[in-house]
Amino acid sequence: MRRFVALLAVLALAGPGAAVSAAESLPAAADPVLLSVSGAVSRPNASDGAGPRAEFDRTMLAGLGMQTVRTSTDWTDGVKAFRGPYVRDVLDAAGYRGETVTATALNDYSVEIPMADFERYPVVLAMEMDGEPLTRRDKGPLWIVYPRDEFAELATAETNAKWIWQLRSLEVR
Amino acid sequence: MDLAAAKPRSALISQCKRYGPALVALAVFCGWFAVSQHSVSRLQNELLASSKENIYWTASQAEVELLRFVGALRDYGTGSDAVSRADVLERFDLLWSRLNLFREGEVGRRLGEFEESVETVTRAFAMLRAEEAAVQALRRGDIAEAGRIADRLQSLHAPFRDLSLRVMQAEERRYGSSHAKLQQRHGDLAWILVGVLLSGAVFVALLVRERRRNQRLHTHNRLLATAAEIANTGIVLTHLRDGEHVIDYCNPHFSDMLRRPDVEIRGCDLGALLEQELGVGVGELLDDCAARGQRRNDSEVVGRRDGERLWLRFDYVPVMSETGKITSFFAEFEDVTIRKRAELTTIAAKEQAEAGSKAKSDFLAVMSHEIRTPMNGILGMVQLLEAGRLSAEQRDYLEIARSSGEHLLQLLNDVLDLSKLEAGHMDLEGSDFDLRELVESVTRLFEPKRLEKGLRLTADIPPEAVTQLHGDAARLRQVLFNLLGNAFKFTHQGEVGVEVETVGLYAGRVRVLIRVSDTGIGIAPADQQVIFDPFSQAQQWLNGGHGGTGLGLTICRRLVTMMDGSIEVESEPGVGSTFSVAVELERARRALSAPVKSGGSAACESGEPPAFARGARVLVAEDSPTNQLVVKTLLQRLGCEVEVVEDGEQALAEAARRGYDLILMDLRMPKLDGIEAAKAIRRLPGLAVAPPIVAVTADTLQREKKACAEAGMNAYIAKPIRRAELERVLRERLASRGSSGGDSVPVAYAAETASTRDAASPGDPGQRALTAGCGI
Numbered sequence: 001m002r003r004f005v006a007l008l009a010v011l012a013l014a015g016p017g018a019a020v021s022a023a024e025s026l027p028a029a030a031d032p033v034l035l036s037v038s039g040a041v042s043r044p045n046a047s048d049g050a051g052p053r054a055e056f057d058r059t060m061l062a063g064l065g066m067q068t069v070r071t072s073t074d075w076t077d078g079v080k081a082f083r084g085p086y087v088r089d090v091l092d093a094a095g096y097r098g099e100t101v102t103a104t105a106l107n108d109y110s111v112e113i114p115m116a117d118f119e120r121y122p123v124v125l126a127m128e129m130d131g132e133p134l135t136r137r138d139k140g141p142l143w144i145v146y147p148r149d150e151f152a153e154l155a156t157a158e159t160n161a162k163w164i165w166q167l168r169s170l171e172v173r
Numbered sequence: 174m175d176l177a178a179a180k181p182r183s184a185l186i187s188q189c190k191r192y193g194p195a196l197v198a199l200a201v202f203c204g205w206f207a208v209s210q211h212s213v214s215r216l217q218n219e220l221l222a223s224s225k226e227n228i229y230w231t232a233s234q235a236e237v238e239l240l241r242f243v244g245a246l247r248d249y250g251t252g253s254d255a256v257s258r259a260d261v262l263e264r265f266d267l268l269w270s271r272l273n274l275f276r277e278g279e280v281g282r283r284l285g286e287f288e289e290s291v292e293t294v295t296r297a298f299a300m301l302r303a304e305e306a307a308v309q310a311l312r313r314g315d316i317a318e319a320g321r322i323a324d325r326l327q328s329l330h331a332p333f334r335d336l337s338l339r340v341m342q343a344e345e346r347r348y349g350s351s352h353a354k355l356q357q358r359h360g361d362l363a364w365i366l367v368g369v370l371l372s373g374a375v376f377v378a379l380l381v382r383e384r385r386r387n388q389r390l391h392t393h394n395r396l397l398a399t400a401a402e403i404a405n406t407g408i409v410l411t412h413l414r415d416g417e418h419v420i421d422y423c424n425p426h427f428s429d430m431l432r433r434p435d436v437e438i439r440g441c442d443l444g445a446l447l448e449q450e451l452g453v454g455v456g457e458l459l460d461d462c463a464a465r466g467q468r469r470n471d472s473e474v475v476g477r478r479d480g481e482r483l484w485l486r487f488d489y490v491p492v493m494s495e496t497g498k499i500t501s502f503f504a505e506f507e508d509v510t511i512r513k514r515a516e517l518t519t520i521a522a523k524e525q526a527e528a529g530s531k532a533k534s535d536f537l538a539v540m541s542h543e544i545r546t547p548m549n550g551i552l553g554m555v556q557l558l559e560a561g562r563l564s565a566e567q568r569d570y571l572e573i574a575r576s577s578g579e580h581l582l583q584l585l586n587d588v589l590d591l592s593k594l595e596a597g598h599m600d601l602e603g604s605d606f607d608l609r610e611l612v613e614s615v616t617r618l619f620e621p622k623r624l625e626k627g628l629r630l631t632a633d634i635p636p637e638a639v640t641q642l643h644g645d646a647a648r649l650r651q652v653l654f655n656l657l658g659n660a661f662k663f664t665h666q667g668e669v670g671v672e673v674e675t676v677g678l679y680a681g682r683v684r685v686l687i688r689v690s691d692t693g694i695g696i697a698p699a700d701q702q703v704i705f706d707p708f709s710q711a712q713q714w715l716n717g718g719h720g721g722t723g724l725g726l727t728i729c730r731r732l733v734t735m736m737d738g739s740i741e742v743e744s745e746p747g748v749g750s751t752f753s754v755a756v757e758l759e760r761a762r763r764a765l766s767a768p769v770k771s772g773g774s775a776a777c778e779s780g781e782p783p784a785f786a787r788g789a790r791v792l793v794a795e796d797s798p799t800n801q802l803v804v805k806t807l808l809q810r811l812g813c814e815v816e817v818v819e820d821g822e823q824a825l826a827e828a829a830r831r832g833y834d835l836i837l838m839d840l841r842m843p844k845l846d847g848i849e850a851a852k853a854i855r856r857l858p859g860l861a862v863a864p865p866i867v868a869v870t871a872d873t874l875q876r877e878k879k880a881c882a883e884a885g886m887n888a889y890i891a892k893p894i895r896r897a898e899l900e901r902v903l904r905e906r907l908a909s910r911g912s913s914g915g916d917s918v919p920v921a922y923a924a925e926t927a928s929t930r931d932a933a934s935p936g937d938p939g940q941r942a943l944t945a946g947c948g949i
Contacts, residue, residue, distance in 0.1 A: 075278040107238065107267050136266035138273060157227075166270065 026093060031057035034141055035090070035125070039102075039172040042095030054094035058141075061127060064089045069124045071149040074160060075139070082126035082145040088118040090125055091172065098172040103144065106136070106166040113144075113162050121154070122147055125167070139165035192379055198372035206365045213358045220351050228283050229344050232290075232337035235271040239297075239330055242268045243323045249311065250319020258313065265301075265308055272297050287339055293332040300329060407506035411443050418443040418459050418502060430508060432478075443504065451476035455487060459502075462489045466499055473513070484513040537592055544585055546797060549893030552578045553803025556896060560810070582893070587724040591707060594731040601735055605761040606646035608685065609634050612671055615653050619669075622661045629668035639675040639683050641761035648732045649756070652740075653687060655725040656752045660691035667692025667749070678757070687754045695746035704742065705730040729754075786903050787812035789834040794824035794850065795869070796842045800892075804837060804869075807896050811903060821845025821853075828854045833864045835906050838886070840870040840877065848884045855885035865906040869894065 026045040036046070037054040044052030064085035072079050091101070096115075104110040117123055126145040127134060134140025143165040148154045242264040248256040275284050275294040284290045307322050401408045407427030411418040420441050428435045431450045438446065444456035453476035462469040470488040477483055486507040491499045555575045563571065593599045616632050623630045634640065653671070660669040674686040696704060707727040733740045738756030791813045795801045801817050808815045816833075818824050820842045828836060836854070840847035851866050865887040870877060881889060888902050 073278060074280050075274055077277055077281075106263060107234075107241075136263065137269040139270060166267065 026054050026095075027060075029055045029057040029060060031059060034058055034061060035167065035169065037091065037094040037096070037170045037172060039170075040096060040098040041172055042097060043093070056090065056093075058127070060093075061085055061090065061125065061142075064093055066127075067122065067124050069122060069126070069145055069147045069150075071145065071147055073145075073148065073163065075163075076129075079149065080129050081131070082124055082129055082143070083131075084124045084127040084142070084145075086118070087123045087125050087144060091115075091118065091170070094172070096172045100173050102171040102173065103162075103164045103167055104169050104171070105164050106168050109164065111162055111164055117146075117162070121151060136166060142167040191383070192376065195372055195376040195379055199369065199376055202365055202368040202372055206362065206369060209358055209361050209365055213355060213362065216351055216355045216358060220348070220355070227344075228280055229337060229341045231271075231274050231280055232284065232333070232340040235268075235275070235297075236330065236333040236337050238264070238268040238271045239326065239333055243326050243330075246308070246311075246319050246323045246326070249313060250316040250323070252314035252316070258311075261308065261311070265305070269301060272301070284340070287336065287343070289332065289336055289339065293329070293336055296332070297329050300326065405507075407504075407508075409443060409504040409506070410501055411504065412501045413463055413499070416460075417445075418463070420446070421501065427506060430506060447476070451478055451483060451485070453483075453485060453487075455489075458487070459489055462491060462502065463499070466491050466493075473509070482510070484509045533592075537589055545582070545892045546800070548578055548582055550797070550799035550803065552582075552893045552895075553800065553807075557803065557806055587728065590728050591724050591731070594728065594735075599732075599735065601645040601648060603643055603759075604646060605641065605643050605763060607761075608638070608640035608642055608673065608675075610640075611646055611650055612653065612673060612687075615650060615657060616671060618654070619657055619661055623669075626661065626665065628661070628664060628666070631668060631670045632673075633670065634673045638673055639677060639760065640673075642683060642685070642758045643761050644736065644756075644758040648736070652729045652732050652754060653689070655729050656687075656689040656754070659725060659752075660689055660693065660750075664691040664693035664749075681760045683758050683760055685754075685756050685758055688751055689754075690749060690751040692749040695748050695750055696742065696744040697746055701742050701744055705740070785907050786900070789813045789903070789907050790832070791815050791903075792824065792827055792833040792836045792864075793817045794819075794821065794836065794842060794847065795839045796820060797839075800839070800894075804894060804899075807894065807899055808837075810896075811900060813903070819843075821847060821850030824850045825853045825857075828864070829857050835903065836864050836866045837869055837890075838866050840868055840881075848880055848886075851881075851884040851886050867902055867906065 026043045028045045033055045035056045037056070038051060041052065041054045044054050046053045046055045061084070066083050067086055069082045070079055071082070099115050101113045101115060101118075102110055103113055124145050126143045127141065129138070129143075134143055144163060144167060146154045146159055146163060148159070242261075245256050245261050245264045249258070249261045272294055275281055275290060304322055304325065307318070311318055311322065401422075401424040404424055404426055407430045408422075408424040409420055409427055410422040411420050413419070420439050420443055423435050423438045425435070428438055431438065431446070433450070444454075444459050447453040447455055453474050455471070455474060458469045458471060468488070468490045470486075472486055474485040474487045475482060476485060486509050488505040490503045490505075492501045492503055494500045552575065555571055555578065558571055559568075559575075590599070612632055612634060616630055619630060657669065657671070669689070669691045672686075672688040672690070674688075676684040676686070678684055705726050707724060730740050733754055733756060736756040736758070738754060740755075741753045742750060743753070744750035786808075789812075791808055793801065793804050793808070793815060795804060795817065796819050801819075805815050805817055816827060818827050821838075822845045824836065824838065824842075825845065827833075838847040838851055842850070845853070847868060847870070851868075854866065855863065866885065867888040867890055868881045868886045869890050869892060878889060888906060890898055890902055
């Protein structure tokens with residue numbers, strides 16, 4: 001049931017997003033870039049030797065719609081409220097075309113995440129925890145947060161590895 | 174078929190007993206399996222949880238970030254372009270965030286379990302806070318400052334390195350022990366599985382065996398069911414529920430009996446159903462059977478179906494379980510209506526036949542009376558005439574009239590005797606008698622005949638013979654008389670002999686053999702076979718020209734048979750015949766007095782009235798004027814004073830009015846019959862002397878005699894009345910005149926005496942003996 005609701009939400013949000021993405025390219029980031037999405041993206045707003053990228057600053061990410069996921073984690077005490085856009089919304093905004101995302105952190109830790117994760121679960125790109133912006137010292141500024149308490153099957157080592165914090169970039173392949 | 178539906182609940186219990194051990198083992202193994210499985214899954218979860226976040230990674234990454242920051246710091250100090258100020262600050266933040274992991278969440282808790290962890294992290298944070306300002310203030314190329322900061326932070330490297338080593342070792346140990354436990358559990362699981370399989374196999378084997386047994390039971394059940402289906406009795410199975418005998422099953426015969434389909438019968442209360450459908454009340458029987466646990470049955474339960482009576486044979490049997498508890502009941506009904514109807518029809522037919530027989534017997538009694546009464550008149554008148562002055566010719570005529578009358582009476586008596594014998598109305602009587610005297614008295618009767626035909630007559634009774642006997646003397650006399658009668662009838666020269674032999678037997682019984690032989694014409698062998706049969710050709714022949722009914726031998730054989738004896742004949746035509754009679758009798762119960770010598774002949778010879786009767790007051794109750802005249806004349810000749818009345822009422826009045834020495838009472842009279850009148854007289858108060866009452870009747874049936882004795886009568890005279898017999902009775906009854914009032918001599922004794930005396934009187938002795946024998 002929950003999955004069904006989640007799927008409805010995906011359809012409702014993806015519909016207009018897809019229409020927008022086809023019409024125009026992403027505006028350039030005005031503030032410092034928090035996240036750059038590279039690889040198979042159709043709406044890049046920047047480019048360098050490595051290829052086109054869709055870059056997002058804080059305002060752009062917040063503009064994708066702040067969602068809340070309440071869950072406990074192995075690295076925090078108690079249940080925390082994480083806020084931020086859904087990862088799939090961010091990827092939609094970048095106009096992704098691929099099956100896998102390689103997420104890389106500031107310390108160069110990287111992990112591959114199947115696109116299905118974002119389609120199946122409301123995974124957020126957390127920018128805030130309990131109303132406070134996430135800082136670099138506290139796993140910020142961006143942390144991919146899975147709704148672990150809501151979906152028991154996510155409480156595994158494999159999923160834990162995908163809770164990448166201090167996220168810097170996503171590469172869609 | 175629903176015989177199985179009545180399956181007892183105890184079957185469940187016995188099944189539990191049978192499968193119990195296997196089931197318990199299976200349950201234990203399954204439980205053990207579940208527990209072990211749970212334990213395994215818990216261990217696995219533990220392993221998974223521990224591997225979910227590798228704390229060794231977290232610890233070592235702190236060391237890595239420390240070295241990276243120190244490296245970046247030194248590079249920045251050298252003025253390298255590769256490292257910017259932002260990079261240094263980022264590295265500082267990353268190191269900070271790494272240290273934060275030691276303080277929060279599940280990961281922080283697990284790392285906190287290591288003693289040196291808390292101390293190291295606390296020290297590291299303190300150092301980071303202390304150095305933060307210095308790091309912020311560091312300028313590119315200030316190699317000395319960067320070196321100092323780096324050196325200070327470098328001192329944290331050793332503790333973190335040691336910590337991560339410790340964590341690695343601890344994690345490996347934990348992982349190893351969990352694995353060992355897991356392996357052990359897996360080993361357990363294997364054994365448990367073996368156990369589950371084994372007990373499961375046993376259970377399955379038991380089930381297979383049970384299934385086979387069930388199949389056999391099923392076959393057996395089907396056989397029983399078939400038997401019930403084709404049975405010709407109604408079969409019902411019930412069980413008790415709330416005091417009702419609820420029907421579980423009934424066979425087709427039962428539903429036919431009730432004329433209702435079995436679906437309407439099942440579930441009903443048996444008692445109520447039978448009451449309602451057949452009007453049969455067996456409720457109490459059913460309840461009694463249930464209460465006492467005992468079979469109850471009734472051979473005839475009467476009900477009603479279609480307006481007709483219905484008889485059922487009913488059987489109700491409790492069915493017990495092995496523990497003796499009643500589980501159900503078995504009922505059987507048989508419709509015995511047809512049999513019962515046949516029985517009733519037979520009984521009715523028998524009753525009808527008996528009624529017919531009684532009517533015949535009554536008719537004979539009436540006929541006997543009706544013929545004897547006029548004969549009495551005729552013979553009485555002849556007797557009166559004989560006493561008068563007559564010419565020789567007149568006397569011959571009178572003699573012919575008398576003998577014809579006597580002959581007619583004999584014919585009548587023979588027919589009556591045979592009828593009574595055939596109808597089983599003849600009863601033997603028992604009294605003590607002397608055989609020698611009996612034989613002598615009978616042979617004396619034939620003395621005139623012997624003289625007439627010029628024959629010899631011998632009677633041979635050995636002195637040692639047992640002659641004091643007990644039995645029906647009158648019937649024995651009748652037999653002997655008949656045989657002697659035939660002997661004289663068919664013997665024209667030579668002799669007639671009587672031989673008697675007795676053989677003492679056990680227990681006071683005596684076998685008596687009487688042989689009557691003659692030198693007569695004899696009997697052809699073919700005729701010897703049939704002479705004892707009634708109305709046979711031989712009888713006709715025997716009878717030819719000799720008068721009589723020819724029933725004599727038939728009567729003899731019947732009488733002898735009644736005495737459990739036999740009669741046989743040996744004969745040779747032209748030489749002679751010998752009839753042998755063998756009967757078993759008892760010895761006399763008491764010693765007999767010396768035989769009374771005949772006294773009647775004296776009176777006859779003298780022609781004078783005997784002294785004993787002179788002046789005696791005699792009341793005669795008789796409705797027939799002819800008989801009144803005969804009796805009155807006879808009595809007056811004997812010197813009696815006679816009063817005659819016409820019915821019982823007058824007799825009673827007369828008896829009450831004056832004292833009589835004797836009353837002669839005809840049994841059949843108008844208004845009040847002789848029996849009732851005698852009873853009334855016996856009840857009369859104030860009679861100084863109760864007169865002896867002598868019954869006078871033509872009835873020859875046994876029950877009449879009994880009725881007379883019961884009415885208080887003392888003696889009995891058969892019609893037609895003969896002077897000799899009358900004289901004898903008077904002699905006996907009047908002898909006690911003036912002494913005691915009542916006479917206790919029983920009727921039977923008096924009757925027997927009567928025949929004895931009668932036999933001594935003159936005239937045709939045979940006729941009289943027969944009359945006396947039969948009439949009394």
